Amino acid sequence: MGRAPCCDKANVNRGPWSPDEDNILRNFIEKHGTGGNWIALPRKAGLKRCGKSCRLRWLNYLRPDIKHGGFTEEEDNVICSFYRSIGSRWSVIAAQLQGRTDNDIKNYWNTKLKKKLLAGKVGLNKTSNNEITTDSSTSNLNSGQFSASIPSEAEARAYGNSDYLNANGSTSSSYMTEMNHRQNYDYPGLILDQIDQFPLPGLMEVPDYSTSTANNNYSMSSSQEVSSLSNSSSFPMENMSYATTWSGKGGAEDQGLVPDLDFDGPHDLFSGLTFQAKSSEEDAPCFGNFYSTTSLSNSY
DNA sequence: AATTTGCGCAACCGCTTCGAT
DNA sequence: GATCGAAGCGGTTGCGCAAAT
Structure with a gap:
């Protein structure tokens, strides 16, 4: 016996939403909120739609602060x-960009950005020291904050870092100590040393980084003083002036692994970009030098 | 002008996670 | 601790439109 359907599919509208349906949903939510129950919402609002469909329509299209394109x-x-850091966790990425939805970012990535990357048209700024920086002047980032300097509990959970969570689910002090420690060595914005927690889909072999961290560290050094960071999961973007040096050892390339070029996953894509980066130093695409062997070091 | 092809995006599907009981 | 329903999420599909032929 299969899973029970979330709604009576025979009695709900499907496909594109009409302007009338949009208005009904928008008016209802503006008046009553979602009520914390999407399944019941369409019935209350008088819509012949599945609750999931209503939720999606609201979150991805009707919300007042949504930006498109x-x-x-x-x-x-x-x-x-x-994407380089955490892969296709679009909701986490969307949380960093004001007014963007996970669906929008996912579509943008799949249809444009991936191709742009492969063409070498997207890149983080590079300094004369071959360091990667980002421009902090933007106002598009979520409320001027660049979060995830320290992963949220949800992210810790998502990463499977149960060690970092107390039994009651709150972030443990040892977790914060660990993350503050990392902050002193690693990139302040991204948890890149957690790369060893992500498999390398599509590679012919997958080295076991987790059991050999002494020799195989992905690491980043940062010029930013981060020791004063609080346990907040975000900090003001305008205060950031970090310059980050990427270095890698023990990665796919070091071990002579050959990525397939189907780009099934983030690491495939970026591994593929490495080759472009090497052949075009000036236009090294986003993180193209991540796997570069120019700055191998074991930090920590 | 008609047809084909490719692209972008909204929506759906089904699995996982979460929270209440 | 087990179970169940709802929410959340990422992958996939399908439609509409524009460009190419």
């Missing part, structure tokens, strides 16, 4: 950075 270069960079 017109992604800026800075947004491109943020998306690239996070």
Whole structure:
């Protein structure tokens, strides 16, 4: 026996929403809120739609602060950075960009940004020291904050870092100590040393980074003083002036692994970009030098 | 002008996670 | 701790439109 359907599919409208339906949903939510129950909402609002469909329509289209299209270069960079770091967790990425939805970012990535990257048209700014920086002048980032310097509890959960969570689910002090420690060595915005927690889909072999961290550290050094960061999961973007040096050892390339070029996953994509980066130093695309062997070091 | 092809995006599907009981 | 319903999420699909032929 299969899973029970979330709604009576025979009695709900499907497909594109009409302007009337949009108005009904918008008016209802503006008046009553979602009531914390999307399943019941369409019935209350008088809509012949599935609750999930209503939720999606509201979150991705009708919400008043939604932006569509017109992604800026800075947004491109943020998306690239996070994709490199955490993969296709679009909701986490969307949380960093004011007015953007996960669906929008996902579509943008799949249809445009990925191609842009492959063409080498997206890149973080590079300093003369071959460091990667981002421009902090943007106002598109979520409320001027660049979050995820320290992962939220939800992110810790998502990463499977149960060690970092107390039994009651709150972030443990050891977790924060660990993350503050990382802050002193690593990139202040992204948890890139957690790359070892992500498999490398599509690679012919997958090295076990987790059991050999002494020799295989992905690391980043940062010029930013971060020791004063609070346990808040975000800090003002305008205060950031970090310059980040990427270095890698023990990665796919070091071990002579050959990525397939189907780009099934983030690491495939960025591994693929490495080759472009090497052949075009000037136009090194976003994180193209991540796998570069020019600055191998074991930090920590 | 008609047809085909490719692209972008909204919406759907089904699985996972969360929270209440 | 087990169960169940709802929410959340990422992958996929399908439609509409524009460009190419």
